[in-house]
Amino acid sequence: MSIIGQSVWVGEVLVGWAPIDTADTSPVQLGPLDTARAAGLPAEKGVRFGQGRALLHRLLGELKPDLVPHLDATTCPHCGGPHGPVSVTDHPAVVSVSYADGLVVAAVAATSKVAALGLDAERDPVTARIPREATERVPDLVKLIGGPPASALRRWTQIEAVLKADGRGLRVPPEQVRLEAEAAQIESDPASYHLANIAGPAGYLISLAWR
Numbered sequence: 195m196s197i198i199g200q201s202v203w204v205g206e207v208l209v210g211w212a213p214i215d216t217a218d219t220s221p222v223q224l225g226p227l228d229t230a231r232a233a234g235l236p237a238e239k240g241v242r243f244g245q246g247r248a249l250l251h252r253l254l255g256e257l258k259p260d261l262v263p264h265l266d267a268t269t270c271p272h273c274g275g276p277h278g279p280v281s282v283t284d285h286p287a288v289v290s291v292s293y294a295d296g297l298v299v300a301a302v303a304a305t306s307k308v309a310a311l312g313l314d315a316e317r318d319p320v321t322a323r324i325p326r327e328a329t330e331r332v333p334d335l336v337k338l339i340g341g342p343p344a345s346a347l348r349r350w351t352q353i354e355a356v357l358k359a360d361g362r363g364l365r366v367p368p369e370q371v372r373l374e375a376e377a378a379q380i381e382s383d384p385a386s387y388h389l390a391n392i393a394g395p396a397g398y399l400i401s402l403a404w405r
């Protein structure tokens with residue numbers, strides 16, 4: 195991995211992050227579905243949504259400096275609503291975004307190099323020193339995905355990253371994701387994913403899956 199500011203290259207994938215700054219409300223150009231969504235979001239979610247899209251713009255600019263990308267939500271394949279995964283509408287790139295308390299994280303790659311990717315971030319109760327969160331969340335996660343409690347949140351971010359790369363998200367039961375050290379597969383699915391833990395800001399667990 196080579197670290198450039200608040201972004202890091204993981205092979206052919208560029209991952210970046212930014213603190214969610216409620217004072218920064220600089221406008222971002224949104225596609226039609228995103229415009230409709232943003233109008234319906236409560237103030238705080240609207241800020242993080244705009245900052246997520248701004249981060250994706252920045253990373254796509256790093257990926258291809260002459261590109262002025264257009265991003266928009268896709269329609270949900272399940273219900274047709276405007277909340278499917280974000281996509282680049284005018285350039286062959288794959289993207290993913292994730293929001294954790296106070297942080298937005300995004301990943302981009304050219305489709306000539308990466309077929310699909312997914313990214314997930316969670317607060318790390320240990321390094322963020324919020325033990326109550328660990329006590330409250332970890333037992334439920336262990337019930338759902340099994341395995342040792344100490345690694346449950348990391349494994350949860352890996353599972354969500356894989357399910358976001360797959361595109362079905364949590365419509366696939368999370369226990370169907372088989373994790374190895376640096377690879378993952380979904381039961382009854384031939385696709386195999388690479389996994390990487392991203393060395394991002396302290397206090398967060400960030401996982402990337404791609405194929």
Ligand SMILES: CC(C)(COP(=O)(O)OP(=O)(O)OC[C@H]1O[C@@H](n2cnc3c(N)ncnc32)[C@H](O)[C@@H]1OP(=O)(O)O)[C@@H](O)C(=O)NCCC(=O)NCCS
Pocket residue numbers: 243246267270272273275277278279280290291292293294312313314315354357358359360361362363364365
């Ligand atoms: C995708 C999913 C795992 C994300 O969960 P989360 O941890 O709460 O959210 P994160 O902050 O990590 O990620 C949010 C981003 O996931 C992306 N996303 C949404 N659905 C997605 C999907 N099916 N596959 C991949 N990415 C998806 C979006 O780009 C979203 O950001 P945006 O709204 O700003 O565009 C979860 O929302 C999910 O499983 N959704 C699909 C489930 C579904 O279909 N529900 C029925 C709706 S009718």
